[in-house]
Amino acid sequence: MPHADVIVIGSGAMGAAAAAALAGRGAAVLALDRFGVPHDRGSSHGATRLIRRAYFEHPDYVPLLHEAYRGWRDLEAASETRLLVPCGLLLGGLPGSEAVAGALHAAALHRLDVERLPAVEAAARWPEIRLDDDWIAVWEPGAGYLLVEECIRAFAALARRRGARLEAGVTVQAWRAGPDGVAVETDRGSFHADRLVITPGAWAEHLVRLPRIPFRVLRKSLFWYRPPPAAAAAFAAGRLPCFAFDTPAGFHYGFPALDADGVKIAEHSGGATVADPLSVDRGLDAAEEAGVAAVARARLPRLGHDLVRHAACLYTMTPDAHFVIGLHPDAPRVAVAAGFSGHGFKFASAVGPILADLALEGRSHAPIGFLAPGRFDAAADRRPRG
Numbered sequence: 067m068p069h070a071d072v073i074v075i076g077s078g079a080m081g082a083a084a085a086a087a088l089a090g091r092g093a094a095v096l097a098l099d100r101f102g103v104p105h106d107r108g109s110s111h112g113a114t115r116l117i118r119r120a121y122f123e124h125p126d127y128v129p130l131l132h133e134a135y136r137g138w139r140d141l142e143a144a145s146e147t148r149l150l151v152p153c154g155l156l157l158g159g160l161p162g163s164e165a166v167a168g169a170l171h172a173a174a175l176h177r178l179d180v181e182r183l184p185a186v187e188a189a190a191r192w193p194e195i196r197l198d199d200d201w202i203a204v205w206e207p208g209a210g211y212l213l214v215e216e217c218i219r220a221f222a223a224l225a226r227r228r229g230a231r232l233e234a235g236v237t238v239q240a241w242r243a244g245p246d247g248v249a250v251e252t253d254r255g256s257f258h259a260d261r262l263v264i265t266p267g268a269w270a271e272h273l274v275r276l277p278r279i280p281f282r283v284l285r286k287s288l289f290w291y292r293p294p295p296a297a298a299a300a301f302a303a304g305r306l307p308c309f310a311f312d313t314p315a316g317f318h319y320g321f322p323a324l325d326a327d328g329v330k331i332a333e334h335s336g337g338a339t340v341a342d343p344l345s346v347d348r349g350l351d352a353a354e355e356a357g358v359a360a361v362a363r364a365r366l367p368r369l370g371h372d373l374v375r376h377a378a379c380l381y382t383m384t385p386d387a388h389f390v391i392g393l394h395p396d397a398p399r400v401a402v403a404a405g406f407s408g409h410g411f412k413f414a415s416a417v418g419p420i421l422a423d424l425a426l427e428g429r430s431h432a433p434i435g436f437l438a439p440g441r442f443d444a445a446a447d448r449r450p451r452g
């Protein structure tokens with residue numbers, strides 16, 4: 067094998083984006099993945115992902131989101147493919163809803179284009195979506211969805227065009243970093259490079275080696291409901307926006323119908339812990355489906371209950387539900403992007419260039435301090451011992 071400047075472990079959302087960014091800066095890149103590019107065994111499948119800027123999880127993500135939007139537009143131009151559809155997002159919840167309050171807070175702080183509406187006005191504008199009268203609605207017109215598999219294909223194709231090698235069917239078993247470079251052991255032999263980027267998705271616990279960050283993998287289900295023919299046009303992309311409801315029953319969200327599969331709905335809250343991501347049960351969970359169907363009945367009453375597809379996908383949670391992006395505290399030749407906690411995909415187009423900065427220059431000027439791997443060390447050191 068010829069020498070690589072940088073090895074990337076994982077060619078999912080973050081790995082494919084990193085490979086494209088690294089190769090774009092002239093690095094010789096080798097990206098390794100156990101599965102194909104893309105595939106449906108990790109965290110990056112199921113047709114669509116939300117993208118939005120009024121970020122209720124933490125307003126510090128907003129500058130990264132501006133970068134991410136630019137990155138997706140650049141990728142669309144490079145791939146001549148439509149990847150981001152800004153159909154808008156209607157978020158609804160009670161006035162005390164953390165998501166509603168957080169979205170409005172981020173929007174005010176960063177002067178984002180967001181409207182706060184009473185529920186009755188939202189009902190008049192989007193008649194297929196039913197919010198309770200005492201709810202508040204937040205409308206973000208620039209939000210929308212990304213076509214998840216197309217995005218990964220586009221990054222992988224761009225990386226290859228720029229000279230990167232993406233090898234599928236290679237399982238990484240271990241890595242080590244020394245003063246002269248890195249070595250990666252796989253089921254297909256050893257690979258060597260100057261630098262390493264680790265983007266392992268649900269396999270973070272084993273590969274990232276940050277003992278103070280207990281990554282927890284959750285199984286999440288996606289459900290597609292086909293509307294009755296008389297209502298099909300009203301639920302189609304172009305008419306229905308993306309939607310999200312923060313209620314005491316959980317946080318649910320969904321997408322307009324892109325094709326005959328219909329409207330996709332999922333629950334962001336909850337989820338069963340997964341011991342081994344390789345052997346997760348991908349069957350239909352009737353209780354989960356009943357919960358999502360109840361939300362659909364209450365909030366999208368004309369949708370009906372024709373379940374045509376379901377899928378299982380994996381969240382990789384950190385203790386604070388924020389990402390881990392930075393140089394490995396024990397190995398400065400190694401950059402890590404992990405623990406995307408169920409909301410990372412939209413950032414991949416920003417994370418790729420950040421990983422390229424970290425791997426090639428040893429630092430990034432992007433505002434990622436709040437995502438540093440070391441933040442958990444400080445918390446652990448403050449905890450009383452004994």
Ligand SMILES: Cc1cc2nc3c(=O)[nH]c(=O)nc-3n(C[C@H](O)[C@H](O)[C@H](O)COP(=O)(O)OP(=O)(O)OC[C@H]3O[C@@H](n4cnc5c(N)ncnc54)[C@H](O)[C@@H]3O)c2cc1C
Pocket residue numbers: 075076077078079080081098099100101108109110111112114115116117236237238239265266267268269273286287288332379380381403404405406407408409410411412413
């Ligand atoms: C149901 C669901 C809904 C979501 N909704 C949204 C949303 O609306 N908006 C949003 O922004 N985000 C959303 N997310 C989160 C987002 O999809 C993830 O944060 C993102 O896809 C994670 O990308 P990743 O590169 O970390 O993981 P992945 O894309 O899974 O990539 C990790 C890769 O590493 C490879 N790998 C791991 N271990 C090894 C090994 N030992 N050897 C070789 N290869 C290895 C895997 O095969 C995999 O390809 C959602 C996630 C799920 C599951």
